[in-house]
Amino acid sequence: MLERRFPRALGSLEAMFEFVAVFARAEGLDEAQAFETGLVLEELFTNQVKYNPASARELEVRLEREARNVILTLRDPDAEPFDPGRAPEIDVGRSLLERKPGGLGLHLVRRIARRIDYDYRDRCSTITVSLGAES
Amino acid sequence: MFDIRDGEGTIRLIGRLDAAESEGALSRLNRIDRSVTADCRELDYISSAGLGVIMETWKRLHALGSTLRLTNVAPRIRNVFRYSGLDQVIEIS
Numbered sequence: 001m002l003e004r005r006f007p008r009a010l011g012s013l014e015a016m017f018e019f020v021a022v023f024a025r026a027e028g029l030d031e032a033q034a035f036e037t038g039l040v041l042e043e044l045f046t047n048q049v050k051y052n053p054a055s056a057r058e059l060e061v062r063l064e065r066e067a068r069n070v071i072l073t074l075r076d077p078d079a080e081p082f083d084p085g086r087a088p089e090i091d092v093g094r095s096l097l098e099r100k101p102g103g104l105g106l107h108l109v110r111r112i113a114r115r116i117d118y119d120y121r122d123r124c125s126t127i128t129v130s131l132g133a134e135s
Numbered sequence: 136m137f138d139i140r141d142g143e144g145t146i147r148l149i150g151r152l153d154a155a156e157s158e159g160a161l162s163r164l165n166r167i168d169r170s171v172t173a174d175c176r177e178l179d180y181i182s183s184a185g186l187g188v189i190m191e192t193w194k195r196l197h198a199l200g201s202t203l204r205l206t207n208v209a210p211r212i213r214n215v216f217r218y219s220g221l222d223q224v225i226e227i228s
Contacts, residue, residue, distance in 0.1 A: 043183060
């Protein structure tokens with residue numbers, strides 16, 4: 001298990017990807033699982049940054065291995081309630097000329113994740129995502 | 136870290152196109168005003184923010200009667216385009 005706190009800013013992404021790479025090497029993740037862990041973490045992290053940029057509280061990331069799955073937990077101690085598993089679905093079949101970028105990140109998370117759990121209490125949001133191995 | 140290298144009718148996308156790099160990437164791609172092929176063999180990663188950059192560039196060039204094509208796209212990155220449905224519109228090889 002690997003756990004670390006990151007400042008609530010896009011500038012944290014580089015350190016966060018390195019954090020995922022360290023975990024991937026230690027756990028011997030396959031290439032797809034390492035890629036998707038980084039992608040899901042970026043999407044969830046940037047969502048928290050985007051919708052609550054004013055808070056000074058850091059975000060906590062935990063990565064664990066459970067059998068062949070990666071369990072990614074993102075904890076925001078100062079958040080408004082928002083369940084990423086229940087966000088409105090976007091229409092990816094819509095003409096590109098009519099489409100806006102918004103909502104694509106959570107769409108990718110839902111497409112990749114095997115399971116998304118959400119807990120919210122006392123302004124603390126905890127999102128837990130299970131990511132499967134390729135084969 | 137992300138970079139764009141220019142060539143004759145071709146550009147190379149290099150590194151990781153994530154949310155921290157998307158603003159700079161879009162600003163550089165906005166200088167292109169004719170059809171272009173983006174060679175992605177050195178593109179290691181893309182997130183929804185990067186897809187947004189590609190989407191906005193494709194739409195802008197389309198409005199000018201031009202186009203954006205992507206070549207040498209790695210399978211992992213191609214999957215991200217497929218999940219988003221953008222592979223149905225943008226020419227990817």
